[in-house]
Amino acid sequence: MRISRRPSLPRVFTGRDAVAAGALTEAQLRGPVVQRLVRGVYAPAGLPVTHELRCEAVGLLLPPGGVLTGRSAATASGVPLADRDDPVTVLLPAGGPDTLPRGVDVRLAQDVVASRRWRTTRLAVPERIAFDLCSRAPLPDGVALLDAFARAGGFDPASFRAWVDVRHDPWVRPARRAAELCDPRAESQPESRLRVHLLLAGLDVEPAVTVLDAGGRFIARVDLAVRGARVAVEYDGRWHALREALESDRRRITALRDAGWEVVHVTAGSLRDPGEVVDAVRRAVARQAARGLVLR
Incomplete structure (x- = not known):
């Protein structure tokens, strides 16, 4: 990772890399030059902090195979379902390392499949994003999130129903019920x-x-x-x-x-x-x- 000494800093970077590259000192990481997004990851001071920026920061910390999912992945896809300070939701392979900082909501699965690259990380497949939107939420809230994501074209409700019907993950039953009730015609x-x-x-x-x-x-x-x-x-x-x-x-x-x-x-x-x-x-x-x- 290359960080220039003065003119500009990346949108997000780890403090360890910045110090190793000589761009910043340990003291500057605690000063007004930068702002901390999550433990160990920073952005230049003055850059507006959004949920997407926090997702970028967490992406630098994900272990191999980790992806964004749920409301974070939807928001990264252009469907703003997470507020700025909501936990960043990630999906990690079960049994792998999990040393992520506070402010990260970790979900686990035996099969983690990515759909595409996004900035510093990758996004889960649409069906998994939909699953993590609704599976642990109260049914009215979960359906509302599914409706909003489907209305924006984030996933196909019929494909999701077929996908969730053959899953055996924890929380799959509430996800199946939410899938049955999903209707992208809802406007809010x-x-x-x-x-x-x-x-x-x-x-x-x-x-x-x-x-x-x-x-x-x-x-x-x-x-x-x-x-x-x-x-x-x-x-x-x-x-x-x-x-x-x-x-x-x-x-x-x-x-x-x-x-x-x-x-x-x-x-x-x-x-x-x-x-x-x-x-x-x-x-x-x-x-x-x-x-x-x-x-x-």
Whole structure:
């Protein structure tokens, strides 16, 4: 590794290499010239610290066969599922050395397969990335991560279901369940979590449904719809900054109601109590059934 003495330093480098090359002294590693990303790995001071930069740093420390996986690999692929200070998730061959520093989430597997090179390291295959997104997360969160990664083209849900069906890894059962519920039509992670809560409660909901009138003309596109019930479930997580947007949304809701639809609004606050949301949707379905608008 070559490090010039003064003009520039690499984006990430180990302190040991920098000192060995004469680019920095031990004292400078503790001073304002550099910033530490993880134990033993640094970046020039002033370089914005992102999760991707921390992944680059950890890549310098991975033993042979190690790869990025899970939210870290998704983020490195351009799907930002990890925040700056989240642990960097890596996959290592089982039985190999593991001397990685704090801030690294280590997963183990007998067969570690890389898909492609990425900066200082490699990424796991898409199916393994998807597995590590969902296998250890609560089901609504795991499905939300899968939906987001699939929506961005990170993996094919059908291929993942086939892949996970023949696996015998620890945590494979929750991954299979999440794979069954994955739907890349979902447009946000909160909407995905909302859908999973409703499905687990026995409500047959579908994401991103286009509503047409009797003549086939477009009325609206709704976040979730209860099949056969004309009940729309809308996640209101967006601020309507413009008055025009608010008025357009009101016209849209009015058009849905004029077409015989009930609309249940869910906010981030109400989603903290999924049982309350489920009850609200069930009440809406019951009202539609009383009006004779629910298909049997």
